[in-house]
Amino acid sequence: MEAAKGVLVLNHLSALEAQARSRRVRPRQRSRVEELRARVKALTAQRDRLKAEISVHKDIEKRKMRLKNRCAEEEEMETEDGENEQLLQLMAKQMQLKELLYAHHIIGGYDINKTRRGKGVCVTLSTAYEGAYLDTYNLELDTKPTLRISRHNVPPFIPLGDICERADLRDDLRGFLDTLSTHLNAFVGRRQQLKLVKELHPSVTVMESNMLCSILVLMLSTTRQKKTLLCTLNYTDHSRCLPTEVRFECKDKKLLESTEWKNSYKLLMEMPLHRALGTMKNMVFIC
Incomplete structure (x- = not known):
């Protein structure tokens, strides 16, 4: 009898264990099914969105062709009213402008x-x-x-x-x-530099210049020695804004050999004219 009771108890325990396992499996199965359903729903929404985008793109292409020929547009334009029609027209014009900008870039921005x-x-x-x-x-x-x-x-x-x-x-x-x-x-650029010199440096006198602004002759006044000298700038390379030659003329030859005027020569050769003169003024080379 006791053996029979033990067998019954074991059978009952086995049944309970199997029932517990089945309960654990069912939620996992349900969650997997729900996951697959959500995936199908997402793919369906994506498919519908792609179909709508393709349809809009086709409409835009049609309107782009019509924009290129106003007469054909008036003859073939479908009678569509409302905000959707206006939106499609704007999108077509936007794509056309993008194409024009790309072509503008290809030809160098001209x-x-x-x-x-x-x-x-x-x-x-x-x-x-x-x-x-x-x-x-x-x-x-x-x-x-x-x-x-x-x-x-x-x-x-x-x-x-x-x-x-x-x-x-x-x-x-x-x-x-x-x-x-x-x-x-x-x-x-050379002409603008000359204009800025006249505006920013009234103490500098422009003695000579030509239409191409390839030759400039300036009269400068020194701060310490209280002397004047002529500065000639030649722009023989007409494709550049910087001079190819700088020459000073002064009665005091020793002054031209000084370090400050050698530095001034470098400034005028390497910097735009109005900036170089500003630096020379800050360094108290000229008035």
């Missing part, structure tokens, strides 16, 4: 527009110095029958013909524009 005659393009070159935008110059290029400059407002003292020959306008338009832009920016 503004290029078709001419009214339809036979060429007009290129705009902007100049700047020390963060300030200055003059703007324009070139009208005929593309038929061959590429050539038909009109421009580049100053006559800029060697436009020589730049065309060196850069080869027909085969390397980007190189030609880069070289011309370098010359124009150097010119307006």
Whole structure:
């Protein structure tokens, strides 16, 4: 009897243990099922979102084509009203502007527009110095029958013909524009330096200058010796804002051999003119 009772107790314990195991497994199974259902729901939402994006992209492409041809746009435009239509139009214009900006970057940042005659393009070159935008110059290029400059407002003292020959306008338009832009920016840079000298250093007298600002003659007054001397700056490299030669003239030859004027020579060769004069004034070389 006791043996039979022991067997019954063991069977009962085994049944309880199996029941406990099944209870532990069921929650895990339920959690796995819920996880899979959530995954399916997320993938379904992603699929629907991608379908919507593809549909919007197709609409935008259609409107981009219509924006390129106003007449075709008026004939083919579907009668859609409301905020969605306006939003799609704006998105189409935004994508078109992005494409124009990319093309603008490819051609070197120059503004290029078709001419009214339809036979060429007009290129705009902007100049700047020390963060300030200055003059703007324009070139009208005929593309038929061959590429050539038909009109421009580049100053006559800029060697436009020589730049065309060196850069080869027909085969390397980007190189030609880069070289011309370098010359124009150097010119307006030298001119701006001269303007700043007159504004910031009234004690310095500009004795001579030319239209290209490639030659400058200044009269300087020393602080300690109370003497005057002439400073001539030559800019033989017209593609740079810094001089290629600096020369001092003074009756006192010993003064020109002094350390301070040797240092002044280096300043004028390595710094913009208005800054170099400011440094010389701070060092009490000139008044």
